[in-house]
Amino acid sequence: MVEWRTLDDVPVDQTESKLKDGEGTEEEPFDYIHLNSVSVDDDGKSLLVSARNTHAIYQLDRKDADLQWVLGGSASDFEMGEGAAFAWQHDAQRRDDGKITLFDNHAAPRLGDSRGLRLDVDEEAKRATVDTEYPAPDDRSSGSQGNFQELDNGNVFIGWGSEPYFSEFTNDGKLLYDATFTGGSNYRAYRFDWQATPSAPPTATKSEPGEGITRVHMSWNGATEVAAWRILSGDSEEQLTETAVVDREGFETAADVTPTGSRIVVEALDENKEAIGSTTVE
Known part of the structure; x- marks a missing residue:
């Protein structure tokens, strides 16, 4: 088991969240960082940790939680190319081709349209650029939640979090369909082949x-x-x-x-x- 004490590496002043009245006490602590995804990096020795409230992704050593680099946010170790900056994001994952994907909420407060985002992250040159983006089909802003799923055929499936939608795109960003359900939200939405034999008879x-x-x-x-x-x-x-x-x-x-x-x-x-x-x- 590994434990990361975020205050050792991420000062509170790097937060993008606003302190509300009554917060910052033992009874009502201030969530300055809000970690929302942890995944194993492609080297098997590191973790990628997404922190919504600092607009950043952290790479940590998997054994001792030493901070190795910061992507995004006010303390980024990477130069963020045009359009590469993300905000209030979820579901950071390293893909087989070395790219990093995430769901870029860009809200709330709203800073732009929500989107799926694939970044080309050059760890030697310390520069991140947009490889592909998967924009909302309309004026859609997801204030929370959301995810990015890469399908076996290379297509991309996006769950829009607090907005009751899910979409599928081709790998290069062409929208194939956009669907909705009756209401509510979905923390993450996935597409899988489904097999079932009901317990009730035909x-x-x-x-x-x-x-x-x-x-x-x-x-x-x-x-x-x-x-x-x-x-x-x-x-x-x-x-x-x-x-x-x-x-x-x-x-x-x-x-x-x-x-x-x-x-x-x-x-x-x-x-x-x-x-x-x-x-x-x-």
């Missing part, structure tokens, strides 16, 4: 569109592995035979069949045609 109902024809409606809310549906029919459980197999079509699949008995059962099949769930048609 749902199936029937209707009679014509004489001798039964239309079976099949769905399984939350199931991701359904590739097809098998319909079985007969007069009893022991007499069930395969009546039809149909490919899954969206959330609900409908199929017209001529059942061979009064009992109808449907099975959800995976891509290998193995049954992963079943239910009796009501």
Whole structure:
């Protein structure tokens, strides 16, 4: 375990936060630095620590927490190139190509539009420049939270923190989509492949569109592995035979069949045609 006492390396006067009435006491301490992310650097021997209230990222030795450099803020060891300065940021990460990414809130108070930011950090020349930025699609300012996710295909997924949005960009900054949810905030938003088999069984109902024809409606809310549906029919459980197999079509699949008995059962099949769930048609 490593412990870093920030006051040993970061004086209080480097904060960008304003002292509010009543703060600065034992009962109401002043959060002058506000650490919000810690990640292992690419050398495996260092940590990258993001401090929102000093507008800075700190590299620390992973064993003894010695401060190695400061990126950004009023005590930066790096010259910040045009557009490279960030503020009130979150989620600082070193990427495989050596770049450093972060979510640049640039608020609050608002200093500019929020954005995802990829920086080229030259540790020898002590200069940081903008590699790519991922700007908000509109006049959007995230006063807190937010994150930057790099996807396996190189695309970038941005969670907009206190603003109820998430966006995906190409690696070079082209917006692919921008989506919202009903409200609230998201500290971080991520995109992952999702697989699920619900504990509840599938749902199936029937209707009679014509004489001798039964239309079976099949769905399984939350199931991701359904590739097809098998319909079985007969007069009893022991007499069930395969009546039809149909490919899954969206959330609900409908199929017209001529059942061979009064009992109808449907099975959800995976891509290998193995049954992963079943239910009796009501």
